[in-house]
Amino acid sequence: MSKKHIVITGAASGIGKLLAKKCLTHGLYVTLIDLNKTGLDNFADENIAFSDSFTTIAADLCDKFEMVKVQNYIENGERPVDILVNNAGVVSGKNFIDLEKSDVEKTFQVNVFAPFFLAQSAAKSMIKRNEGHIINLCSASSLVGVPKLSDYAASKAAILSMDESLRLELKEMKSRVRTTAICPFYINTGMFDGVKTRFPFLLPILKPDYVVEKIYRAIIHKDDRVVLPIFVYSIFLIKILPPRVFDALLSFFGVNSSMEKFKGRH
Numbered sequence: 001m002s003k004k005h006i007v008i009t010g011a012a013s014g015i016g017k018l019l020a021k022k023c024l025t026h027g028l029y030v031t032l033i034d035l036n037k038t039g040l041d042n043f044a045d046e047n048i049a050f051s052d053s054f055t056t057i058a059a060d061l062c063d064k065f066e067m068v069k070v071q072n073y074i075e076n077g078e079r080p081v082d083i084l085v086n087n088a089g090v091v092s093g094k095n096f097i098d099l100e101k102s103d104v105e106k107t108f109q110v111n112v113f114a115p116f117f118l119a120q121s122a123a124k125s126m127i128k129r130n131e132g133h134i135i136n137l138c139s140a141s142s143l144v145g146v147p148k149l150s151d152y153a154a155s156k157a158a159i160l161s162m163d164e165s166l167r168l169e170l171k172e173m174k175s176r177v178r179t180t181a182i183c184p185f186y187i188n189t190g191m192f193d194g195v196k197t198r199f200p201f202l203l204p205i206l207k208p209d210y211v212v213e214k215i216y217r218a219i220i221h222k223d224d225r226v227v228l229p230i231f232v233y234s235i236f237l238i239k240i241l242p243p244r245v246f247d248a249l250l251s252f253f254g255v256n257s258s259m260e261k262f263k264g265r266h
Helices: 014-025 037-046 048-053 064-076 101-129 150-172 208-221 230-238 243-252
Strands: 005-009 029-034 054-058 083-086 133-137 178-184 225-228
Touching: 005 014, 005 101, 014 029, 014 037, 014 208, 029 037, 037 048, 037 054, 048 054, 064 101, 083 101, 101 133, 101 150, 133 150, 133 208, 150 178, 178 208, 208 225, 225 230, 230 243
Parallel strands: 005 029, 005 083, 029 054, 083 133, 133 178, 178 225
Antiparallel strands: none
């Protein structure tokens, strides 16, 4: 892993920032991409001892011109990208009928179009070299719909399907390039402030350090999919049940009411 080049989007805070720090301490060269230039500058100040081992790029993934620059950096940059982590994401947390067109457009631009085309740029370069790894943060909501997360869940389901399709294409090509879909329950980073869980021993609000450790292990072991916590795997079983039973189980486990007091990051 030492000397590998990893690119992380949404790296100025939360999971992205923690993962960037962990990768630096393990000898990787890290490129941090985020809209929040102040956050990137703070990271640089906090990690001045590693100043030769990282680059920061302030970019708005909703801006098509800035997206082109980031895509070109990933596909044709002087330092080949070994690992791409599509981590950047946004959430509106509104009921379906309250969503504005602008809410949905932003959600899909950041959560779907940006990771899709960044993964495409990375894949083009990686396939030529026959090595590389693309990690996509998909969320547990990519596996099941949740009230007040209709746009978010739909966007994450899209990326999970993209990840699966790309994984299968790479295997058909007998390529050594790998993909990993990370599907965590709510994480305590501020993005989902206010969410609740009825059974924390089964569905805990995840600690950021725990999730970062699982992502890093997935990078090392090249896992196809990581679902957190393990209880979320039960979704695959209960989805075969009739919709009425499925809906009742989601209600019982508190999934349907988990976003009732959502505040989000302000």
